[in-house]
Amino acid sequence: MFERRQPIPIGEAVKKIMEHQLVGVMExxxxxxxxxxxxxxxxxxxSDVPHFDRAPYDGFAVRAVDTKESSQNNPTEFEVIDHIGAGMVSNKAVGPNQAVRIMTGAMMPTGTDAVVMFEVAQTHEKNGIPFMTIKRSFKPGENVSFRGEDAKEGEIxxxxxxxxxxxxxxxxxxxxxxxxxxxKKPLIGLFATGTELLEVNENLVPGKIRNSNSHMIAAQIHRVGGAVHYYGKLPDEFDTCFEAVKNALNEVDLLITTGGVSVGDFDYLPAIYEKLGAEVLFNKVAMRPGSVSTVAQYNGKILFGLSGNPSACYVGFELFARPIIRRMLFCEKPHLRKEKAQLEVDFPKANPFTRFVRATVSIESGKLKASPSGLDKSNIIMSLSGANSLMILPGGTRGFEAGTEVDVLLLDDQVGCEWHW
Amino acid sequence: MFERRQPIPIGEAVKKIMEHQLVGVMExxxxxxxxxxxxxxxxxxxSDVPHFDRAPYDGFAVRAVDTKESSQNNPTEFEVIDHIGAGMVSNKAVGPNQAVRIMTGAMMPTGTDAVVMFEVAQTHEKNGIPFMTIKRSFKPGENVSFRGEDAKEGEIxxxxxxxxxxxxxxxxxxxxxxxxxxxKKPLIGLFATGTELLEVNENLVPGKIRNSNSHMIAAQIHRVGGAVHYYGKLPDEFDTCFEAVKNALNEVDLLITTGGVSVGDFDYLPAIYEKLGAEVLFNKVAMRPGSVSTVAQYNGKILFGLSGNPSACYVGFELFARPIIRRMLFCEKPHLRKEKAQLEVDFPKANPFTRFVRATVSIESGKLKASPSGLDKSNIIMSLSGANSLMILPGGTRGFEAGTEVDVLLLDDQVGCEWHW
CATH class of the missing domain: 3.90.105.10 (Molybdopterin biosynthesis moea protein, domain 2)
Incomplete structure (x- = not known):
């Protein structure tokens, strides 16, 4: 009557995908x-940064040695022999008891090794020549940004x-x-399947709904860092459909279809995989939602057959497609970031399989809290808009109480995780 | 000798900017x-979602009333009179002990009010006519997704x-x-100032550095949701410079300049504001870095004179320019999100003014931790790359010990804050 499929654990499913070393491209x-x-x-x-010794403040560049004896009772006078702003280079050599008026960022004049900030200098003129006086000593290097202080040439x-x-x-x-x-952004091809689907500009009619999965997945692809080629709806006719998938595979790095992978009577993706000669890596995963997620490989390309249910589709993309796209972007931590959070409300639903609940993670006094972002039926689109995470509720339980520590996968994060299954 | 400016508190500075109600535009x-x-x-x-009652599973649509007496010892037989997939509509009226084979997402046929999942139905044929048998009862509405269950027409x-x-x-x-x-993305004009600046493609020469602030700010503008018009470097000549600023103000929503706002001898932005007749909202803020941040308003447009120091420039943008841009994007929470985190290391530096330290916030067992992301001098660019937050260290202290709870402003976050000063 209906095909029995053997579910595999989530970690094994992800591993089977990640064994395919798709190579990222530089541009x-x-x-x-x-x-x-x-x-x-x-x-x-x-280069070194800075690539020359420079003044970090506005003031006077001096030779520290000349300030040694300077004190409240023994002020030292300096002749100001030049005046430079950032980007200028003084061509004067600074001798004993001479100074250069210098602005932030300017190169230290030859011979100088300390900067006297304006605040601690008294200025005056003698016969039209500017002078300044200080009443304290400066150490060599005081108020100087040294070459290479910020970064050294060759440093990673x-x-x-x-x-x-x-x-x-x-x-x-x-x-x-x-x-x-x-x-280079990996190019992800996208097909929607389903007789029930209307395009976004079409009017609703009984029994039909607008195609939302393609727009959602396209945004998920952008969020992860890929580029999208949307091919539209797969036709209902098998041969045309097969040709469309086959041709698309020549143009993209990965191919995602939504819908048509279940064991329903109108789900023909499995037959397409078979006719292609694609190797099905798995077609059932021990998880909710998204258990019918199917992944196959063909000619070094990976085909993701995601569920037609919006939430299942969403979760399937994040768990299975995201990491391989991030790997092609050279990321060392390609998976969703996993953190601990405290469940804020009771979650009484019995849970035979590992469940991914769309959740809102908030921060309260520096601690992560998680609560479901809406109704948790797999066809509920609305709960996706407020979701910034997927809460992982392990299978084999009778529900969870508020206050329990749970794992959450953060969706809007760019840090990622090396592996967490 | 040098101009004394009166620093104002950060919150007051932000308030002065936010009083200017720049209006967002729709597109x-x-x-x-x-x-x-x-x-x-x-x-x-x-519309309602779903906009018709539908089957959430593959199975058989039945009238619950017909299953009432059904049990392990009293199986009930149903004639399967139609077969529909998602997007199809059965034109048959379902009578007593009749069923329609139905796929996930399909509209419930007239008269039916429950779905029997495949797993609990036995199918057989009699004289070429399909039948199915069940051994349990179903409640009206069982396994049905009802019209409007997910969202109701008119709901915000x-x-x-x-x-x-x-x-x-x-x-x-x-x-x-x-x-x-x-x-519509607010258009932010951007000028760099500084004789010391080279463009990114120019070779380094003594005393000069490449302009990094413009590229940094442009990215910050993109991150917050604005669009950038980079006008290049302001010329050194005052009148040309004044004309350039004045003309730019006609083309953009906000104008940002980097550098030239301090009290150094080559800082001519204040003179430009004066000649424009712009109202200076403030020109000194009680904070580090970024104390010389200057903000003025002219003809309903706001001019941000940010420091030329990379870190001061970065912080000045996030505190002062970000919220007004976000307000123009209709955000109710335009300010950086503020959360609590535990300081991971000692921060021994004495702190006369409120200090914003570029920091990396990480999560450990569900708790936020913060540590400085590099050297904390205001000319250090390198610490900005690892920064995902600004740690706020209040002024008037002699430093902070590891374990202290500190406020952090999250930079990569999209949630924001209504007001936090």
């Missing part, structure tokens, strides 16, 4: 476009696979990366 | 481009100013938003 993008991309190689300092500063944030943009600019080597 | 974008944008209005359900589902995530994309598609009303 160069202008620095104006590198924010939010992933570094395809380590970021190495191309940021690892391959790191998401480029504003701080890294600043570093890339500092080191002259006019073009930045980043991971 | 329509195709749903394919709405992910990551901010909703310019509430998202309202345009997501508030104005919410960042569109994958779940919201699914909702937008469900409700037929072919075009999505989102907040």
């Amino acid at each position: 160069q993008v202008p620095i104006e476009e590198s924010y939010g991309r992933f570094l395809s190689g380590d970021l190495v300092a191309t 500063l940021v690892k391959q696979g790191t998401l480029i944030n504003p701080g890294i943009q600043a570093m890339l600019a500092t080191f002259g990366y006019k073009n930045v080597p980043v991971a | 329509q974008v195709p749903i394919e481009e709405s992910y990551g944008r901010f909703l310019s209005g509430d998202l309202v359900a345009t 589902l997501v508030k104005q100013g919410t960042l569109i995530n994958p779940g919201i994309q699914a909702m937008l598609a469900t409700f037929g938003y072919k075009n999505v009303p989102v907040a």
Whole structure:
């Protein structure tokens, strides 16, 4: 009557996918476009930072040795022989009891090794020549930013696979990366299946619903760092459908279909895998929702047959497709970040299988709290909008009480996890 | 000798900026481009979801009343009179002891009010006519997803100013938003100042450094949700410089300059504000770094004069420019999210002013921990790359011990804060 499938544990399913070493590709993008991309190689300092000794404050550059005897009762006078701003270089050599008026960021003049801040200097003029006086001593190196203090040439500063944030943009600019080597976005093909599906601009009719999964998955692909090619709805006719999938596989790195993988009478994805000669890695996973998630490999490409149920589809993408996409972006921690949180409400539902509950994680006095973000039926779209995490409730229980510590997978996070199954 | 400025408290500075009610603008974008944008209005359900009663499982739709007497010892037989998949509508009226074979998502046929899952039904044929038998009773409504169960037409589902995530994309598609009303990205003009600045493609020379602030701020603008117009470096000549600023103000919503706001001898931004007739809201804030942050308003536009020091510039942007940009994106919580974390290491530095330390917040057993992400000098770019937060260390202390609870502002977060000063 209906096909019996053997469910495999989640960790085993993920492992079977990750054994396929899809290789990331490097591309160069202008620095104006590198924010939010992933570094395809380590970021190495191309020079010392700063690359010259410089003044960290506005003041007077002096030779510390000349200030040695200076004190409240024994002020020392300096002749101010030059005046430089940031970006200027004094071409005067500073001798005994001479000083250069210097602005923040300017290069220390030859011979000087300390900066006297304006606040502690008294200025005056003698015969039109500027002088300044101090009443304390300075140590050699005092108020000086030294060459290489921030970074040394050749140092690895940021690892391959790191998401480029504003701080890294600043570093890339500092080191002259006019073009930045980043991971090419893996191209993910996307098909929707289902006779019931209307496009977003179509009017509702009895029995039909608008296709929401494709738009949701496309956003999930963008969030993880991939690019999307949406092929539209698979036709109902098997042969046309088979050709469409086969052709798409030539154009993309990974292919995702939503719906059609169950054991329902109109679920023909399994037959497509069979005709393709694709190797089915698994077609049932011991989890809820998303138990019918099917993954196959064909010619070094991976086909994700995700459930047509929005929540199952969402979870299936995050658990199974995300890590391989992140691996292609050179990430060392490709999986969703897993943390502990305290369950805020009772979750009385009996739980034969490991369950992923769309949840909102909040922070209270520095501690993570989790509560379901809505009704937990697998066809409920609304609970997805408030979800920033998936709460993992292990199987084989009769429910959970408020206060229990639970594992949560953080959805909006960029840190990730090496492996957590 | 040098101008004395009166520092104002941070909260007062932020308040002065937020009093300027810059108004956000709505625009329509195709749903394919709405992910990551901010909703310019509430998202309202345009129909019930589901908009018809439907089967949540594969099975047989029946009239519950016919199953009432059914039990292990008293099986009930049903004639299977139709067979529908999702998207199909049965045109048969189901009578006593009749059933329709139904797939997940299909509309409940007229007269039926319960779904018998495949697993609990025995099927057989009599004279080529399909039948099924069950050995238990079903309650009216059992295994049925009812119209409006997920959302009711007219319900406000997501508030104005919410960042569109994958779940919201699914909702937008469900409700037929072919075009999505989102907040237009405020256009932020950007000038760098400083004789010492080289562009990213120029070779280093003594005394000069590459302009990193513009690239950093541009990324910060993108992160907060704005658009950037980078005008390049301000010329050294005052009048040209003044004209450039004045012209830019006609083209953008906000204008940011980096550098030139201090009291150094080559800092001419204050003179530009004066010549413009701009109202300076403040030019010194009781904080480190970023104390010289200057903000002025001119003709309903706001000019942010941020420090040339990378860290001061970074902090100044996040505290002062971020909230007004987020307000223009209709966000109710425009400020950086503030949470509590435990300081992981000693921070012995004496602290006359409130200090913002670039920090890495991590999670350990469900609790937030914070530690400085690098050297804490205001010219240190490197510490910005690992920073996911700013740790707030209140002024007037002699340092902090590991284990102390501190406030942290989360940089990569999208939740935000209403007000926290």
